[in-house]
Amino acid sequence: MLSFWYKEFPQYPKDHKDFWRTRLIAHSLLITTCYFLVLTLLNLFYFASYEIALIDAFGLFISLGICIWFNKTANVNVASWAVTLMIVSLILMFVISVGGHAHSLFWATLIPPFTFFLVGRNWGSIFSAVAFAICAYLVYLQQQQTVTIGLGSLFNLIEVGLAHILIFRFYEKTRFSAYTRLSIRNLEIQHLAETDKLTGLYNRQKFDFELSQLIAKNDVFKTPHCLLICDIDHFKNINDTYGHLVGDNVLTEFAKILKKRMRNYALIARWGGEEFTIILSNTSLNDGAKQADDLRKYIAENTITNIAFTISIGLATIQKDDTVLKLLERADTALYRAKNNGRNNVCVSDKDSTVIAQSTYLNGSIA
Numbered sequence: 586m587l588s589f590w591y592k593e594f595p596q597y598p599k600d601h602k603d604f605w606r607t608r609l610i611a612h613s614l615l616i617t618t619c620y621f622l623v624l625t626l627l628n629l630f631y632f633a634s635y636e637i638a639l640i641d642a643f644g645l646f647i648s649l650g651i652c653i654w655f656n657k658t659a660n661v662n663v664a665s666w667a668v669t670l671m672i673v674s675l676i677l678m679f680v681i682s683v684g685g686h687a688h689s690l691f692w693a694t695l696i697p698p699f700t701f702f703l704v705g706r707n708w709g710s711i712f713s714a715v716a717f718a719i720c721a722y723l724v725y726l727q728q729q730q731t732v733t734i735g736l737g738s739l740f741n742l743i744e745v746g747l748a749h750i751l752i753f754r755f756y757e758k759t760r761f762s763a764y765t766r767l768s769i770r771n772l773e774i775q776h777l778a779e780t781d782k783l784t785g786l787y788n789r790q791k792f793d794f795e796l797s798q799l800i801a802k803n804d805v806f807k808t809p810h811c812l813l814i815c816d817i818d819h820f821k822n823i824n825d826t827y828g829h830l831v832g833d834n835v836l837t838e839f840a841k842i843l844k845k846r847m848r849n850y851a852l853i854a855r856w857g858g859e860e861f862t863i864i865l866s867n868t869s870l871n872d873g874a875k876q877a878d879d880l881r882k883y884i885a886e887n888t889i890t891n892i893a894f895t896i897s898i899g900l901a902t903i904q905k906d907d908t909v910l911k912l913l914e915r916a917d918t919a920l921y922r923a924k925n926n927g928r929n930n931v932c933v934s935d936k937d938s939t940v941i942a943q944s945t946y947l948n949g950s951i952a
């Protein structure tokens with residue numbers, strides 16, 4: 586039975602800001618439903634108070650109704666209001682019905698923690714103020730009827746009510762600001778973990794993850810996707826000749842050129858030192874090879890930060906039943922061939938890792 590209340594909502598994972606609200610709603614509904622069920626049965630069969638049993642049955646109906654509806658829709662905002670209104674009206678109805686006697690006013694102290702947490706600071710303050718005002722009025726009425734309760738009781742209630750509202754406002758504010766800071770920090774950490782610091786592109790870890798997600802999609806085979814591994818030729822020479830800082834600058838500028846010149850890119854990453862990976866979506870092998878060769882020519886014919894260099898590219902398309910490793914291996918085989926063919930070269934692998942074309946005889950299309 587508990588699994589009914591403790592249903593995990595995929596849209597509210599543990600780190601979601603509403604996760605604990607869903608828990609409080611579920612717990613509250615569990616307790617109120619059980620509570621009303623027991624009261625209905627007791628009043629029906631033990632005390633024979635049929636009218637009160639009817640009211641309890643109505644409470645049971647409301648509580649169970651919200652519970653079923655919440656489990657179906659997972660609408661936290663509406664459920665928060667429904668539970669808040671149910672609990673506030675229950676407590677107030679009870680306190681008023683017994684005229685505030687039998688220390689029933691203590692029940693009102695439950696209202697701030699519930700309302701602040703479920704409907705926020707402003708509505709929490711309003712609900713709490715109304716509840717404590719009603720309690721104060723009941724104490725005032727008692728004071729009119731008997732001399733045993735002095736004005737001190739009234740003041741105590743007002744002071745406690747105010748203190749509750751102020752403390753819960755403070756508590757909710759600090760909770761909210763802590764959550765906001767934590768969320769921003771998490772985003773910053775996530776960005777750092779996924780990004781290559783030098784070029785601002787995705788890093789290898791993020792690329793591999795995104796690629797595995799892409800491959801897992803059922804419709805990735807309906808339109809062709811190309812993977813390019815692009816490597817700067819003899820990059821060590823650039824470092825040795827001009828120094829590492831210039832080498833860094835070349836990598837940064839090259840990353841910008843990649844982003845600018847590769848049409849339809851779905852993902853670009855710095856995969857390792859001077860190695861870059863690119864996924865081109867909606868791109869056939871022919872079109873991918875053409876784009877890769879255009880890039881190769883552009884780099885060969887221009888200088889970047891006044892340094893002339895060339896690149897080699899290996900290419901493969903995503904096949905049915907591919908894995909990240911298999912796909913990368915095919916593109917890497919093609920890159921290896923491009924390097925072995927003297928560099929400044931584009932090579933393409935077919936689905937069996939056989940290199941089927943290279944830029945010296947690409948001429949814009951693959952035979």
Ligand SMILES: Nc1nc2c(ncn2[C@@H]2O[C@H](COP(=O)(O)OP(=O)(O)OP(=O)(O)O)[C@@H](O)[C@H]2O)c(=O)[nH]1
Binds near residue numbers: 824828829830836858
């Ligand atoms: N400036 C700079 N150099 C880097 C960085 N990461 C890797 N490298 C250098 O990149 C060079 C890669 O050298 P190799 O793997 O031998 O490759 P290559 O010289 O490009 O030769 P081929 O790939 O075979 O054409 C090494 O000298 C690394 O020090 C970086 O972030 N900045």
